[in-house]
Amino acid sequence: MHPVDWTIIAVYLVWMVWDGLRRTKRNSELEGYFLGARSIPWWAAGLSVMATQLSAITMVGTTGQAYADGMRFIQFYYALPIAMIVLSMTLVPFFHRANVYTAYEYLERRFDAKTRALTSLLFLISRSMALGVVISAPAVVLSVVMGLSVTATALLIAVPTALYTMFGGVQAVTWTDVKQMVLIVAGLFAAVAVLVSGLPSDVGVVQALRIAGATGRMQTFDFSFDLTDTYTFWSGTIAALFLFCSYFGTDQSQVQRYLTTPTVDEARSSLLMSAYWKIPLQTLVLIVGVLMFVFFVFTPPPMLFNPVHQKEMREGARAADYAALERRFEGATASRTAAATGMARAESAGDTQFRGAAGTEFKTRDAEVSAIRREALSLVRETTGDASYNDVNYVFPTFITTYMPVGVVGLLIAAIFAAAMSTISAELAALSTATVIDFYRRFARPVASDAHYLRVSRLATGFWGLFASLVAVWASELGSLIEVVNRFGSYFYGSLLGVFILAIGFPRATPTGAFVGLIAGMTAVGVAANFTNVAFLWHNVTGAVAVVVIGLLVSLVTPPARRPA
Amino acid sequence: VNQASSGQVRVVVLWLVVLAALYLLQEYFS
Numbered sequence: 281m282h283p284v285d286w287t288i289i290a291v292y293l294v295w296m297v298w299d300g301l302r303r304t305k306r307n308s309e310l311e312g313y314f315l316g317a318r319s320i321p322w323w324a325a326g327l328s329v330m331a332t333q334l335s336a337i338t339m340v341g342t343t344g345q346a347y348a349d350g351m352r353f354i355q356f357y358y359a360l361p362i363a364m365i366v367l368s369m370t371l372v373p374f375f376h377r378a379n380v381y382t383a384y385e386y387l388e389r390r391f392d393a394k395t396r397a398l399t400s401l402l403f404l405i406s407r408s409m410a411l412g413v414v415i416s417a418p419a420v421v422l423s424v425v426m427g428l429s430v431t432a433t434a435l436l437i438a439v440p441t442a443l444y445t446m447f448g449g450v451q452a453v454t455w456t457d458v459k460q461m462v463l464i465v466a467g468l469f470a471a472v473a474v475l476v477s478g479l480p481s482d483v484g485v486v487q488a489l490r491i492a493g494a495t496g497r498m499q500t501f502d503f504s505f506d507l508t509d510t511y512t513f514w515s516g517t518i519a520a521l522f523l524f525c526s527y528f529g530t531d532q533s534q535v536q537r538y539l540t541t542p543t544v545d546e547a548r549s550s551l552l553m554s555a556y557w558k559i560p561l562q563t564l565v566l567i568v569g570v571l572m573f574v575f576f577v578f579t580p581p582p583m584l585f586n587p588v589h590q591k592e593m594r595e596g597a598r599a600a601d602y603a604a605l606e607r608r609f610e611g612a613t614a615s616r617t618a619a620a621t622g623m624a625r626a627e628s629a630g631d632t633q634f635r636g637a638a639g640t641e642f643k644t645r646d647a648e649v650s651a652i653r654r655e656a657l658s659l660v661r662e663t664t665g666d667a668s669y670n671d672v673n674y675v676f677p678t679f680i681t682t683y684m685p686v687g688v689v690g691l692l693i694a695a696i697f698a699a700a701m702s703t704i705s706a707e708l709a710a711l712s713t714a715t716v717i718d719f720y721r722r723f724a725r726p727v728a729s730d731a732h733y734l735r736v737s738r739l740a741t742g743f744w745g746l747f748a749s750l751v752a753v754w755a756s757e758l759g760s761l762i763e764v765v766n767r768f769g770s771y772f773y774g775s776l777l778g779v780f781i782l783a784i785g786f787p788r789a790t791p792t793g794a795f796v797g798l799i800a801g802m803t804a805v806g807v808a809a810n811f812t813n814v815a816f817l818w819h820n821v822t823g824a825v826a827v828v829v830i831g832l833l834v835s836l837v838t839p840p841a842r843r844p845a
Numbered sequence: 846v847n848q849a850s851s852g853q854v855r856v857v858v859l860w861l862v863v864l865a866a867l868y869l870l871q872e873y874f875s
Contacts, residue, residue, distance in 0.1 A: 354867065361860040365853045493874035500867040548852070555856045559863050 288690025300444025300452030326553030344672030346569020350497025363524035406769030412751025442745030467695030775801030778827025797831025
């Protein structure tokens, strides 16, 4: 990378820490630190909601996925606007009026302390481990493209974020999120501009998208009903509705975003911002991936996008096999380019008959290229022993560092940092809030000054930052453990939503009903996840329905909650 | 309440428009 790009990244990191640290409005009080003194405008909270949800995995993984598989991932987000409407009518007013710090605090008021403690504990366990992945995934990819160690990139992401979150609290999280979101969107538009300008002069955007369309990469709707397929119209509208209601309505990292607004209406507006903008934004992310595919149809792509693996393979024991694959790959990509050029010409000339034939030819050539790449990937997995290696995560970063102009490289790498940091900061603040409010203040020190709680909160933020960084650095050794915890976390999402449905939808639901229902829901998801092939999105439905049904049955035979006077 | 519900109606209308646009995108470019 050019020194100019390094400077841009350094300026970005220093700017974020400085900007976060100067947010001090009523930061000597708990409400100022955890809830931004409930004075954050709706649009800032709304951008913060979006920035929290969009992690570096979206920037890097989703663009790569679109490169390989096209737009079909967009279906995952179809239910999001509806989830936001449901939440703005149900949970948002409840949380706001209850004047709570955490979503789980509300559960004690409605049910009892054990339901609150269990949900908050499950949140702490699953989120802290997931946070390790949120740091390690971009750290691994950035280490390759920036030529640094994984530890260095993980610390470059985590330390500045932990610093401004520790000292600036939720105000720092929100206002840095706003700037990070602007940077991310600017970066994505810059990527589109560079990609379009990098196409051959006789290939316009329309032809480019037709070329992508010929391989099925412009598919945005898959109406097949298959419970084992993750991305279909039905999983995206029905199953994902449960996931999004749970994530935006019951995950502290999101609930805390809109608890910072002064009124219920502003909280609603902040959520509805995602309802308006999330699908268009995700379309933009996926279009970047699709345009990269077309770019690499006309510009010879590397067979592997991870330059470290490519070098290892060229110099390793299987170098001869790899070289033979590379020769076949070069031939296949050249034929694919010729077929695409034919297709673009037919398109410009309006020759529909020839365009159809050229499209079929192009599709065949593209399948050849993909088949050779698959062979290369299995060769890497055999040689390195890294069975989970996924080259698509390296497509976008490698494209950035190889083909983007000086300056834009720095902007884009900073945007990947921004995407990671905006998610991490919100998670850290949420972990700290749940630790202090749901455990420390509830069980250890119910009475103390705000100054005392603030010291503990900063320590808690620092502790979780350190914990997540350690998980991130040792992610490769902890691989199976993290997977287990994340799987466990996915059992939790739908079930947690079920508890909140019981809380606000069914006055008859009792504390014991909710507690037993939660455990039953998680067990049901555990069974479904381990003994069926049903795609993970549907587990959210299983969990929520199981909690409500079992919870109501148990409620019939158990005493109701004590009502506060 | 009216203000909130008109915001929600706007979201639903825009949601349908966006889905229709994505469907047309698929059909036009495939």
